Amino acid sequence: MATGTRRERERAQREELIVRAARELAEAEGWDAVTTRRLAAEIEYSQPVLYSHFKGKNAIMTAVAAQGFEELVTELRAARTAVRGGPEALAAVAAAYTDFARERPALYDAMFTHAVEVEFATPDGPAYLREGFGELLQAVEPLAGDDDPGVLTETFWASLHGLATLERSGRLPMSLHDERLRLLLGRFTRPKG
Amino acid sequence: MATGTRRERERAQREELIVRAARELAEAEGWDAVTTRRLAAEIEYSQPVLYSHFKGKNAIMTAVAAQGFEELVTELRAARTAVRGGPEALAAVAAAYTDFARERPALYDAMFTHAVEVEFATPDGPAYLREGFGELLQAVEPLAGDDDPGVLTETFWASLHGLATLERSGRLPMSLHDERLRLLLGRFTRPKG
């Protein structure tokens, strides 16, 4: 029995190794550079070993994305709790979100453009999704007014996501990012006239 | 010389055939299904013929995207000019934009997620980009207030893009689309308090 647990531990370690290697490779050279062959070479095992841990390359990306969600949640929480609340909280959370997307583009891609296997939009989805949305919700809710806070949070999230993706792909110049974020926040914090 | 012009005409026709086939295949089965072999079979020529017209698959996608931009411009213009102006114009343009993304997902992908070769964010970019942005701008401008109309338009565009992509990928349920759009428009038309 003792050997069994050791093997399990080693397997878990290697699985972690795979995810870390995939993430580092993606962050260094983009997801296109993450091929099963290169990944196998990186961890010094053969390709089929990858498939004994994950169903396929997509599952590996999903595992990387899961790490990303965890980290995004902690960053959003840190940003939100660092300020008093109200408009400042929304600004802090928004800046944290777009910073995350800019600084970890490969991670962000895995989370929000690839890896559709993550179950969004369902009440029983992964905990990190509920928590992440919860962080946004807590920042948006005080400013919702008559609007449904949940739907308004979705809308605000979509705006941040749009900014992040368009700026990252070069379709909007990054130089005006702060200004765009300022205008967006202005519109969402503006009280009903 | 007469034969020369005939050949040119035939070449242009075949090029159009390639773009149309790529577009139809993408809209029917998604861009993953658009391989050079299938495309060649569809137009009843061999693969290398594709490369005598386009530098590669990406160039074909760019050509499809160009068609998309032209169509998007006309739809935005139609939506904007159909109403009087002010908030209604913004609502009409926003609905036209998200409708376009939902009804022509493959086209939208080629325009805004793939095909980075299109020169966004430069003054001398393609005409359809300037025109398309101009349509949004004309709808946003009357509501800009003290804000820079151009930057505000970029921000509004990003919000629409975020909604379109998150809803399309299943990360936001499509059922609440109208409500989200309503809230977004409410925030962007709300006068400064």
Place this chain on the structure above:
DNA sequence: CAGAATTCCTAGCAGTGCTAGGATCTGGAT
């Protein structure tokens, strides 16, 4: 009608994700 030039296809390259099959190594029982 022969020669030149264009057009086009066959065949192939290097790469992808993924998998079947057998070799190798490990752990436990005799």
Place this chain on the structure above:
DNA sequence: ATCCAGATCCTAGCACTGCTAGGAATTCTG
């Protein structure tokens, strides 16, 4: 210590991708 069952892992290969070199076939020109 030995032998066998089972887990572990790798080699080799499949079907596919985008793309290209080289030669065959067709077309136009003198």
